[in-house]
Amino acid sequence: MTGRLLRAIFWREWSKAVRQPADLVWHALFFAVVTVLFPLSLKPDPDTLRLLAPGVLWVGTLLAVLLASARMFEDDLRNGWIDQWLLACRATGTPLALLVAARLAAQWLLTALPVLAVAPLLALQFGLEAWPLAVLMASLALGTAVLVLITGVAAALAGDLRGAALLVMLIVLPLVAPALIFGAMAGHHAVRAEPVGAELSLLGAMLAVALLVCPLLAAVGLKAAVES
Numbered sequence: 001m002t003g004r005l006l007r008a009i010f011w012r013e014w015s016k017a018v019r020q021p022a023d024l025v026w027h028a029l030f031f032a033v034v035t036v037l038f039p040l041s042l043k044p045d046p047d048t049l050r051l052l053a054p055g056v057l058w059v060g061t062l063l064a065v066l067l068a069s070a071r072m073f074e075d076d077l078r079n080g081w082i083d084q085w086l087l088a089c090r091a092t093g094t095p096l097a098l099l100v101a102a103r104l105a106a107q108w109l110l111t112a113l114p115v116l117a118v119a120p121l122l123a124l125q126f127g128l129e130a131w132p133l134a135v136l137m138a139s140l141a142l143g144t145a146v147l148v149l150i151t152g153v154a155a156a157l158a159g160d161l162r163g164a165a166l167l168v169m170l171i172v173l174p175l176v177a178p179a180l181i182f183g184a185m186a187g188h189h190a191v192r193a194e195p196v197g198a199e200l201s202l203l204g205a206m207l208a209v210a211l212l213v214c215p216l217l218a219a220v221g222l223k224a225a226v227e228s
Contacts, residue, residue: 002094006102009085013106027068028114034060035122046127053126054136054187058143058180061115065144065151066172068111070165072103072155073222082222096219104152104215112144128191135190135200139183142203146179147172149207149214156221179206 017024038056039049076082089096119140123133154171158164186199 002092002098005088005092005094005099009099009102010106013103013110017110023068024110024114027064027111028118030067031060031064031115032118032122034063036125039125049126050128050132050191051188053123053128054132054139054191055184056126057119057123057136058140058184058187061112061119061140061144062147062176062180064115065111065147066169066176069107069148069151070155070168070172072107072152073159073225074155074164077159077222077225082226086223086226096223097215100152100156100218100222101211101215104148104218107152108145108148112141112148116140116144131193132187132190135196136183136187138200139186139203142200142207143176143179143183146203146206146210147176149210150175153214153217153221156218156225159221159225179203182206 035056038052038060073082085096085099088094089099116137119137120133123136128136151168151172154168155164157171158167182199182202186196186203189196189199
């Protein structure tokens with residue numbers, strides 16, 4: 001029964017995305033616009049572009065994923081979908097945090113994957129070579145997962161309040177700053193042919209902690225939003 005619930009949550013989000021494919025394109029398009037326009041304001045110096053590439057791509061990715069995830073639970077709270085989650089959890093004994101984790105996994109796939117798919121193409125304009133690009137993609141994959149998990153907690157706490165999306169952004173941006181810093185540093189070190197293990201390890205540790213904590217906190221926030 002638990003597996004059926006998780007599959008239902010996951011496939012519901014995918015079916016919604018299939019019905020509204022413009023949302024997926026919009027995430028990637030926003031990321032592309034941010035990263036394409038930035039080099040136009042600089043002198044065409046290849047070394048400068050390579051050094052700036054990790055930071056620019058990281059900021060563009062962060063903004064694109066955050067904008068797509070800030071209202072993650074708003075519609076579900078308004079249409080009673082979260083109430084159905086709570087009823088299903090009581091009937092089957094499934095922890096609400098497990099359902100939240102499935103929802104967050106679907107959110108990462110739907111918001112981060114389109115951005116990560118176009119990131120290598122956009123990185124070409126910065127002249128990134130194979131190794132720096134591989135490091136950058138690894139850091140973005142880890143960092144976007146951390147971002148979606150933290151955003152899920154903020155979105156659950158904000159509930160369906162008016163202006164919830166702005167509130168979520170204000171909460172999340174300071175919390176994901178370490179991931180942004182470590183991810184950009186990993187890219188810079190890769191460009192300079194320096195070791196990147198420490199930065200990627202820190203991102204992995206952040207993701208491990210977020211995977212353990214964020215679904216639980218988001219579940220508490222959703223319960224409070226439904227009962228209020």
